[in-house]
Amino acid sequence: GESVGLHLPTLSVQEGDNSIINCAYSNSASDYFIWYKQESGKGPQFIIDIRSNMDKRQGQRVTVLLNKTVKHLSLQIAATQPGDSAVYFCAESRNFNKFYFGSGTKLNVKP
Amino acid sequence: DAGITQSPRYKITETGRQVTLMCHQTWSHSYMFWYRQDLGHGLRLIYYSAAADITDKGEVPDGYVVSRSKTENFPLTLESATRSQTSVYFCASSSDRVQPQHFGDGTRLSIL
Numbered sequence: 001g002e003s004v005g006l007h008l009p010t011l012s013v014q015e016g017d018n019s020i021i022n023c024a025y026s027n028s029a030s031d032y033f034i035w036y037k038q039e040s041g042k043g044p045q046f047i048i049d050i051r052s053n054m055d056k057r058q059g060q061r062v063t064v065l066l067n068k069t070v071k072h073l074s075l076q077i078a079a080t081q082p083g084d085s086a087v088y089f090c091a092e093s094r095n096f097n098k099f100y101f102g103s104g105t106k107l108n109v110k111p
Numbered sequence: 112d113a114g115i116t117q118s119p120r121y122k123i124t125e126t127g128r129q130v131t132l133m134c135h136q137t138w139s140h141s142y143m144f145w146y147r148q149d150l151g152h153g154l155r156l157i158y159y160s161a162a163a164d165i166t167d168k169g170e171v172p173d174g175y176v177v178s179r180s181k182t183e184n185f186p187l188t189l190e191s192a193t194r195s196q197t198s199v200y201f202c203a204s205s206s207d208r209v210q211p212q213h214f215g216d217g218t219r220l221s222i223l
Contacts, residue, residue, distance in 0.1 A: 032209070034211055036214075041216070041217075042216050042217070043201050043203075043214030043215050043216045043217050044154070044201070044214045045214070046211040046212070046213065049211055089153060089154070091154075098156055098159070098169060098170065099156065099212070100170075101146075101153040101154040101155075102153055103152065103153040104153060
């Protein structure tokens with residue numbers, strides 16, 4: 001299968017700081033990427049997506065950066081809040097077919 | 112309120128038993144998916160369906176059966192449960208294959 005992984009399994013940040021969660025992918029043909037947030041006992045929740053013809057996309061307090069040269073994806077969360085504490089997954093697909101998910105990064109926000 | 116619901120939320124059964132996990136969505140989404148989530152593996156696709164009566168295998172389909180007689184329902188059946196199928200199962204749906212998937216809250220299945 002495809003290989004989608006995360007550099008840091010756990011990230012701890014102070015409330016109010018910015019968070020950066022990283023993801024590496026192995027298939028250079030991947031053309032669509034999604035970030036999901038998963039809280040304990042719940043299903044993944046869509047945060048933001050990006051297509052391979054873009055290198056940056058912004059949402060509310062979140063920014064996704066795509067570097068196709070090094071096959072790297074990152075999620076930036078501005079002014080991190082306690083409610084941001086969760087596990088974050090990246091997922092990638094090629095031609096919008098099957099999605100492959102990374103194993104996740106746990107974000108701990110310290111008050 | 113529209114959404115995607117899974118039932119049961121928790122299930123304990125024995126090896127060799129048949130068990131069916133239910134998934135229902137109220138958005139009339141064409142696409143539906145079943146994933147399993149295991150520690151260290153992230154989410155892995157079991158089966159998906161592009162429309163009623165159309166299903167296809169994902170990454171880990173062995174030991175599972177699906178059907179899609181109605182657009183809103185996508186049940187997953189373990190015909191003869193094995194311990195290796197102990198996992199958390201998530202159902203998801205999307206309006207189109209280019210749209211993000213919306214997930215249910217999962218079924219935690221334990222096979223003794």
